[in-house]
Amino acid sequence: MSTSITIDVSDLDSALLKLRPIFEFEAGELMTAIAALGDSQTRRRIEEEKTAPDGTAWQPNSKGTSILMETGQHLLSSLAWTSSAEEAEWGATWEYAHVHQDGMVIVPKSAEALVFQIGGQTIHAKKVTVPARPFVGISSDNEREIIDLVTDIFGVAQ
DSSP: OOOOOOOOOTTHHHHHHHHHHHHTOOHHHHHHHHHHHHHHHHHHIIIIIOBOTTSOBOOOOTTOSOTTOSSTTHHHHTEEEEEOSSOEEEEEOSTTHHHHHHOEEEOOSSSSSEEEEETTEEEEESOEEEOOOOOSSOOHHHHHHHHHHHHHHHTOOO
16 A cells, blocks of 8 residues: 655745745835834824824914924924834934923923013913824824835735
8 A cells, every 4th residue: 555645836936926025025124114104104294284193183372373383393303213124213303392292281490480472472371281292103094004015015915
């Protein structure tokens, strides 16, 4: 009695061709593309969308001007990204960026009141609340864009 095993490899070349993007994958290139896209999404959020990553509209400012664009483009010009084969990272390097991302209550350190000018008027206040206007993060639309980028790189149709 004999046993025979037959292996059909006629579709092996086709299967290997489909797997080639995974075998030849360069993680650093993918992370660079994701970081650049995340930076672009953040810039769009600040310049156009004016909403937090969760879709919540930012609270208007007291002057009624373009939110987060008023003071010499500090925030926008401080956006930066970096990447490696292991991660993609983007955000703002401006020292006060966290105030806009997280919000803050500002109180005087040694005086009885804060004194500042808005629209030519001098204001005296015991405290000033800067509302959070999150600009860094991934919205559901941003997530979709990142997934599309990854699937494009791997040549995978969804």
